[in-house]
Amino acid sequence: MNLSRYMKERQRLVDRTLRALLAPSSGKPPRTLDRAMRYSLFSGGKRIRPILALASAEALGARLEPVLPFACGLEMIHAYSLVHDDLPAMDDDDLRRGKPTNHVVFGEGMAILAGDGLLTExxxxxxxxxxxxxxxxxAALRALHEVAAAAGAGGMVGGQVLDLEAEEKKPTRTVVEAIHTRKTGAMIRAAVRVGGLLGGATPRQYERLDQYGTAIGLAFQVTDDILDIEGGTEKTGKREGRDAELNKATYPAAIGLDRSKRLARQLREDALSALQPFGPAAEPLRQICHLIVDRAAPAQT
Amino acid sequence: MNLSRYMKERQRLVDRTLRALLAPSSGKPPRTLDRAMRYSLFSGGKRIRPILALASAEALGARLEPVLPFACGLEMIHAYSLVHDDLPAMDDDDLRRGKPTNHVVFGEGMAILAGDGLLTExxxxxxxxxxxxxxxxxAALRALHEVAAAAGAGGMVGGQVLDLEAEEKKPTRTVVEAIHTRKTGAMIRAAVRVGGLLGGATPRQYERLDQYGTAIGLAFQVTDDILDIEGGTEKTGKREGRDAELNKATYPAAIGLDRSKRLARQLREDALSALQPFGPAAEPLRQICHLIVDRAAPAQT
Structure with missing residues (x-):
């Protein structure tokens, strides 16, 4: 398969569905709010989470249509989390994906509300x-519940709290893992689970998909940490070394750069071996795993 | 019926259920986040929205138990909206229900996250x-959808945006109504609808309940506006005259104090007449309507 073409097609599908679903069924949002929400939702995100949800259903040979609203919900929650994370009271970032952050453009109050709106919608x-x-x-109710639990106080929001609190301390591996599994890992894992639930996975298939999701969820953040050091602004859309500047709890800070790369490669192996029983239908999931990890830790040949 | 005893019993039931449901099914929230969420959730709120949801099911002779998680969800969303509204970037309030606001106690970043956590949970x-x-x-899915639509960009979040934007302009009746129906009205109306849906209302019963909910939703905010002028801190928990200070779009500012009181009384009549077919089972809904409006506009005898 041609991964780059696959990703572009899926991104277009997700973007088209997002635009269709954002138009509210009742009650028109105020113009400024609508603009602020769309500014961050359509700002060049790679749509990794929705594409993972779709690819998981695909690995089961299931139809994609019922997964689409959940794929979009995952991306809207991801977009809200970035808007709130960038706020002056949080990470105070003025650049995201190479563009001014939401509060820089719309003001702080509107950015908070745009995030609230994206989450609720x-x-x-x-x-x-x-x-x-x-x-x-x-299955749909279970999927919705998965997303809420992954995004909530025991998941992503909790991870952001641990992240803020860790800025004061020296990061240990335990602390970094506690942050990353919640802050990034939980939602990526939920994306894979959602595809499994709506794709009608058997308990055994679901377990395998979940192993895959857990591994790439953590791998995603480990490679992000590595890229913050080695990647440069053009690759990450953020200022290079921003994490170190904020004294963020990252894997390289906790265990060093080399061991971080080894960990990323190990997680890739775990993810790929979990997919083994699915055969060719799981090829997109495999390729996405490579896409995530190879950014920072290319396979050694 | 003894309304004061009824309200106390229901408040206790809601508080007990909130405590039970807050304990997460998976993933423990960090301690500070948990404390910040509970600080605002258990700060002496009257639990009007959950009690309305329960009383609507009661008016239909239905069991309360299936309504309880939704009643709690409504209150958690209400609590989050207050935490975010009070933030420095929004209304910048340091006092709520006579206590320091969330960001004063926990800091701005944690208050934003406590709000995000309450909304997601x-x-x-x-x-x-x-x-x-x-x-x-x-019915449960429809109820969840009602709550999301009422709380979202076309509802409560949209109302808060209009409210912020209106601080610059002279309030007209149209502007004030647009704000209030979204900002407060939508969630009160949703509470009544949720009780109707889960209580198994017929389409005709649902329509009547909805008329009641729409009328008291607006009446609630009109009386709040009046109380901000006449009520004093001990009645409202806020500093008296705070709305006028912020040049808020209120009914008294748009149509004057006397006409605001007449409007509140008219809305009470509308609400009560919508309940007519329900008989004695709707007595709690009737009493709550009086409770809301009589605070500021006692019935003329």
Missing amino acids: AFRVMAEGALAAPQRGK | AFRVMAEGALAAPQRGK
Whole structure:
């Protein structure tokens, strides 16, 4: 398969669906709010989470359509989390994906509300998706629950709290892992789970997909940490060395750069071996795994 | 019925359920986040929205238990909205219900995250409620969707945006109504609708309940506006005249104090007449309507 073409096609599918689902079923959002939400939602994100949800259903030979509203919900929640993370009271970032951050353009109050709006609308969109597929009602509810649990106080929001609190301390491996599994890992894992649930995975298939999701969720953040040191602004859209500047708890800070790269490669192996029983239908999931890890830790040949 | 005893019993029931449902099914929230969320969730709120959801189901002679997780979700969303509204970038309030606001106690970053956590956990709690009542799956999904739509960009978040934007302009009645129906009205209306959906209302009953919810949703904010002028801190928990200070778009500012009181009384009449077909089972809904409006505009005898 041609991964680059696959990703572009899926990004287009996700973007088209996002635009369609954002138009509210009732109550028009104020113009400025709508603009602020779309500014961060359509700012060149790679759509990794929605594409993972779709690719997981695909690995099961399932239809993609019922997964789409959940794929969009995942991306809306991801977009909200970036808007809030960049706020002056949090990481105070003025650049994201090479563009001024939301609060720089719209002001702090509007950025908070744009984030709140994206988060809430994500659940509206997922609930509408669930209502549109009554024959999958239970699976859709479980998927919605997965997303809420992964995004909530025990997941992504909790991870951001640990991240803020860690800026004061020397990062240990335990601390870094606790942050990353919650802050990034939980939502990536949820994306894979959502595809499994809506794709009708058997318990055994679901377990395998979950192993894959857990491994790439952590791998994603490890490679992000490495790229913050080695990547440069053109690759990350952020200022290089920004994490070190903020004294962020990262893997390289906790265990060094070389061991971080070895860990990323190990997680790639774990992810790929979990996919073994799925055969060719899981090829997109395999390629996405390479895409994530190879950015920072190319396979040794 | 003894309204004061009824309210106290229901508040206790809601608080007990909130405590039980907050304990996460997976992933423990960090301690500080948990404390910050609970600080605002258990700060003496009257629990009007959850009690309305329960009383609507009661008016239909339905069981309360399936409504409880949704009642709690409504209150968690209400609590989050207050935390974010009070932030320095928004209304910059340091006092809420007579206590220091969340960001004054926990800092701005943590207050934003506590709000995000409460909002996300609300959907987790509602999804768990829906999963626990599979025989009502469709109604529960519709209820969850109602709450998301009422809280989102076309509802409460949109209302807060209009509110912020209106601080610059002279308030007209149209502007004030647009703000209030979204900012406060939508969630109160959603509370009543949720009770109707989960209580198994017929389309005709649902329509009547919705008329009631729309009327008291607006009445609630009109009386709040009046109390900001006449109420004093001990009645409102806020500094008296705070709205006028911020040049807020309020009914008294748009149409004067006397006409605001007449409007509140008219809305009370609308609400009560919508309940007419329900008989004695709707007595709590009637009393709550009086409770809301009589604070600022006692019935003329």
